[in-house]
Amino acid sequence: MHKLGDFKLPQFFNYPPYFTLQPVRDTREKQIQLWKELILDYCKSQKVFLIGVEEDFPLFSNSAIDRTLSHEARETFLSAIVGEGRAEWLDKGHRKCLILWHRIQDWADIILKFVRENGLEDSVMTVEEIRSGTESLGTELEGIDRTILMRALKLLENKGKLALFKGTSADDEGVKFSV
Amino acid sequence: MASENGFFTNAEVTTSGRPVLRRNEVECFLLSSVDLDSEDDPPRFTALRSGNLILTTHRLIWIPSQSTNASSLPSSLPLSAITQIFSHKKSIKSMFHSPRIRFQADPGSVVVTVVFRGKGDFDGFLTKFWECWRGRAWEGEDKSESETSMSGGGAVAQGLYGNDGTVRMVGLAGILRKEQEQWESTDKSLQDAFQDLNALMSKAKEMVSLAEKMRQKLLSAPSSQNGSGDDEEMGSKEEMQQWMLSVGIISPVTKESAGALYHQELSRQLADFVKIPLEQAGGMISLTDMYYHFNRARGTELISPDDLWQACTLWEKFDVPVMLRKFDSGVKVIQNKSHSDEEVMSRIRMLVTKTETLRTGVTASDAALTLKIAPAMAKEHLLSAETKGLLCRDMSPDGLRFYFNLFPEFDLTNLHLVKDFGEYAEWIKATSLVSV
Numbered sequence: 001m002h003k004l005g006d007f008k009l010p011q012f013f014n015y016p017p018y019f020t021l022q023p024v025r026d027t028r029e030k031q032i033q034l035w036k037e038l039i040l041d042y043c044k045s046q047k048v049f050l051i052g053v054e055e056d057f058p059l060f061s062n063s064a065i066d067r068t069l070s071h072e073a074r075e076t077f078l079s080a081i082v083g084e085g086r087a088e089w090l091d092k093g094h095r096k097c098l099i100l101w102h103r104i105q106d107w108a109d110i111i112l113k114f115v116r117e118n119g120l121e122d123s124v125m126t127v128e129e130i131r132s133g134t135e136s137l138g139t140e141l142e143g144i145d146r147t148i149l150m151r152a153l154k155l156l157e158n159k160g161k162l163a164l165f166k167g168t169s170a171d172d173e174g175v176k177f178s179v
Numbered sequence: 180m181a182s183e184n185g186f187f188t189n190a191e192v193t194t195s196g197r198p199v200l201r202r203n204e205v206e207c208f209l210l211s212s213v214d215l216d217s218e219d220d221p222p223r224f225t226a227l228r229s230g231n232l233i234l235t236t237h238r239l240i241w242i243p244s245q246s247t248n249a250s251s252l253p254s255s256l257p258l259s260a261i262t263q264i265f266s267h268k269k270s271i272k273s274m275f276h277s278p279r280i281r282f283q284a285d286p287g288s289v290v291v292t293v294v295f296r297g298k299g300d301f302d303g304f305l306t307k308f309w310e311c312w313r314g315r316a317w318e319g320e321d322k323s324e325s326e327t328s329m330s331g332g333g334a335v336a337q338g339l340y341g342n343d344g345t346v347r348m349v350g351l352a353g354i355l356r357k358e359q360e361q362w363e364s365t366d367k368s369l370q371d372a373f374q375d376l377n378a379l380m381s382k383a384k385e386m387v388s389l390a391e392k393m394r395q396k397l398l399s400a401p402s403s404q405n406g407s408g409d410d411e412e413m414g415s416k417e418e419m420q421q422w423m424l425s426v427g428i429i430s431p432v433t434k435e436s437a438g439a440l441y442h443q444e445l446s447r448q449l450a451d452f453v454k455i456p457l458e459q460a461g462g463m464i465s466l467t468d469m470y471y472h473f474n475r476a477r478g479t480e481l482i483s484p485d486d487l488w489q490a491c492t493l494w495e496k497f498d499v500p501v502m503l504r505k506f507d508s509g510v511k512v513i514q515n516k517s518h519s520d521e522e523v524m525s526r527i528r529m530l531v532t533k534t535e536t537l538r539t540g541v542t543a544s545d546a547a548l549t550l551k552i553a554p555a556m557a558k559e560h561l562l563s564a565e566t567k568g569l570l571c572r573d574m575s576p577d578g579l580r581f582y583f584n585l586f587p588e589f590d591l592t593n594l595h596l597v598k599d600f601g602e603y604a605e606w607i608k609a610t611s612l613v614s615v
Contacts, residue, residue: 010594011607016540016573017582027571030586037594067575 004058007045010038019067021076035077040086044101049145050090051078051097098147102140107152110140112161112179121179126172127153186224186289187254190240195450195499198233198240198253203316206432208234208307211440212297215241219289227251231440232293234307236316258312260284280305298439365389431480445486446493449473450501453513457501461552462518466491466503466511506559507566520563526550527564531583532602538609540573540580 003009012018012034022028042048042059051057053074061068069077078097081087085103090096102110111130115121118135125133131149136142141149153175156162163176191199200206213232217224230251233240240255265281278301280293295301368385432444456472457464464472466487474481482490491503491513505511530549531541547557561581564570571584588603590596597604 008595010589011597011603012585012589012594014610015582015585015606016575016580017571017584017586020572020574022571022586024565024568024571026568027584027586030589030591033591034586034589034594037591041594067573 004042005046007042013038013062014065016065016067019062019065019069019073021070021073032077032080036081036084036086039077039081040099040101043099047143049099049148051099053078053095053097098145100148104148104151104155107144107148108155111152111156114139114141115177115179120177122177124174124176126174128172130175186286187227187241187256190238190242190253190255192242192253193447193451195447195497196242197444197447197451198235198242198255200235201237204235204237205316206233206235206436207311208304208436209440209444210295210297210299210301210304211244212295212299213241214294214296216292216294217289219287224289224291227254229296234304234311236311236314256284257317259315259317260286261312262288264309264312265290280308365392431477433480442486442489442493445482446490447497447499449487449490450494450497450499452476453501457513457515461550463504463512463514463552463556465553465556466513469513506563508559508562510555510559512556523550523560524564524567524569527560528569528583531570531581532605534605534609534612537583537602537606538612540582542578542580546581 018031018034022031039051039059043051053071057074060074075094078087078089079094081099082089082097086100088098088100090098100107114130114136120135127146127149130136130141131144131146132142153162153164157164161177161179163178165174165176193199198206210232212229214229215227215232217226227241227243228251230241230243233242237259238255238257240253242253243251261282261284263283265283278295281290282293283290295304368389432441432448434441452473453464453469456469460468470484470487473487494502500516501513502516503511504514526549527546530536530546536545541561543554543558543561546561547554550557550560552560561570565572565581565584568584568587570581571586573580573582583602583606585603585606588598588601597607
């Protein structure tokens, strides 16, 4: 069992102490870094944008060695990712965590690249089309978390690269690019 | 028996600076800051300055105090060599002098002056000195010794302190003969002994030999019963034998005998005593266990936990081979100075890098078995190994286990990288062996 779906797990995933929050500082520091890398790798390859601390997240338990991360450990590892700006807590209770394997700025750059590559410099699109339209198929934007996409678009709007407007349907917004 | 001094013989002392007593010798009094001087000049007599004077039933022992230079050696003079003790002259002059005693001793009828420069119960010493000299303990001993050998008993070691300073049991051999007679006298001495504690102390020597007698009797009993005794009986007999064997210290340091130097002398005696229990416990023993062992050996002269604590803390000042150690958890232990952490750590490393334990980790009780120490102590060692980064922990519903710390070997830039050599590779080998 060194795979989780099509994700290849490292060997140390079967090392029981990996699942116990280590009390000694140096060891703990290394453990946190290892978890941080593994979570980000996994989320990126599996397009996971949201981790619920209390929900079943495949990485947080290993049935092969019968070990599960404690609540404290999960929060510690996710907080470490938040501390590096690679994730954000969505609530004060630290129950839901938004994972940003690309930072918002990086996502904004990806959108601009996408616009240029598809000749959409002066076009109008809906937000939903960016996530699931034919142009975005097979790109990193396919299936992007809506919260993250909106924040990247707002960042571009502030820079004058586009304008957001309310569309005809109540649940969608339009984007007018002006790159 | 000649020594540099020409008059005194060199006295044996233990590594912690306590005198090595001979068989049946009992320490009676101790005074500090004592000079021994004489009107005679070297080579017949060299003055001994500023040391501790110990009076025993057999000898006067002078031990240099720490501050004096090493040129003065511990010296002793048998009381039997003393031919006369001069009575203490009370005069106006003596009131301004440091208190002193003069006595004459062979060889050569040298007159020795004992000068007390420190504080202490000088009169008490004088009384005891007379008592011991007149008591002629050495004479009675020669007699009983020849009696013992005539009765044909086995030569059980009789000295309480061996030559190496360790505590041995006072023995008595040839018991089975005249058994009836002895039991009668035994009964009497038991009754006498329990009249009061003072009487018991004066009977201490007899009690110790009585214990040895009982032990011998117990030893001989099973053969006469042709093994008909059941296991429980055998067990209790063995236990009884153990008790008898550990009857203890014949001359415990007491507040009465050591006075102001009580804790200091207690500390030295403890340092000598702890060797054997320490060896049995594998180089480290908890303070509570030691308290039990020491008080058991002392018999009636029990010390308080605080006295034990003080005695242990004084070790820092002496050159003794043992030390007191406090773990982070608050557990206090006595350990050999030679019992280094490095050695324990290397043994733990050996334990956790075995193929089997690399895979399963170890518990405190596993480590206790391998290191041959108490589980509580083993846990302390595992925890300090964890703090040093040698181990890391695994908490599971089954409990706490410790693993060899592989974290430093995991590569952050490439999570899948496994170096060809190193414990990480060994661990993968060990775990794959099982899953195949």
